[in-house]
Amino acid sequence: xxxxxxxxxxxSNIFARILRGEIPCRKVYEDDVALAFHDIxxxxxxxxxxxxxxxxxxxxxxxxxxxxxxxxxxxxxVGKVAKDLSLEASGYRVLTNMGVHGHQEVPHFHVHIFGGxxxxxxxxxxxx
Numbered sequence: 683x684x685x686x687x688x689x690x691x692x693x694s695n696i697f698a699r700i701l702r703g704e705i706p707c708r709k710v711y712e713d714d715v716a717l718a719f720h721d722i723x724x725x726x727x728x729x730x731x732x733x734x735x736x737x738x739x740x741x742x743x744x745x746x747x748x749x750x751x752x753x754x755x756x757x758x759x760v761g762k763v764a765k766d767l768s769l770e771a772s773g774y775r776v777l778t779n780m781g782v783h784g785h786q787e788v789p790h791f792h793v794h795i796f797g798g799x800x801x802x803x804x805x806x807x808x809x810x
Contacts (some may be wrong), residue, residue, distance in 0.1 A: 688781075689789060691737040697790035701735055711763050715755035718763045718795075727798025728767055728774070732760050738791040740780045760793055769797040775804065 692698070699705045700719070707719035710730050721729040734756045738744040745753070764774050774797035779786040 688739050688743055691739050691743075692789055693737065695788055695790050697731075697733045697788050697792060698737070701733065711759060711766065713755065713759060715752055716759035718759065721794070725794075726796040726801065728769060728796065730763055730767065730795045731792050732756070732763055732795065733790060733792045739789050740786065740791050741778050742780060744791040760795065764795055764797070767795070767797065769795070772797065773801075775801050777804075 696705065700707050701717060707717075709717065709719050711718040711732075714735070716732055716734050718730050718732040721731055734744060734748065734752060736744075736748055736752055738748060744756075748756070760776060764770060764776075767774075774795055777794045777796065778792065
């Protein structure tokens with residue numbers, strides 16, 4: 683069921699094409715629910731994307747429409763990737779963008795895992 687205000691899923695988006703094997707990726711992890719691969723334009727020493735295999739436009743779409751097994755499997759994949767990349771001891775950031783104001787560039791739900799250096803504050807303090 684579509685989530686209000688979101689565009690329909692576009693099966694020609696780049697992540698859908700990667701999932702179908704039409705575009706190569708530097709795979710980090712794959713199971714029945716998710717695919718993780720290195721970002722082609724890394725913003726940190728470690729920058730990996732984790733993409734669910736289902737056709738979900740955003741976090742809102744994924745949380746509203748994915749099965750419990752998909753949701754649990756996806757977040758377990760995110761945790762496994764971070765552990766496998768040895769990011770747990772030093773820390774890492776998990777980020778997802780949604781919509782225009784969130785600067786979502788690809789209309790397929792995905793999370794970024796950033797690590798490998800001190801990432802600093804994500805949002806500057808509010809000015810009074």
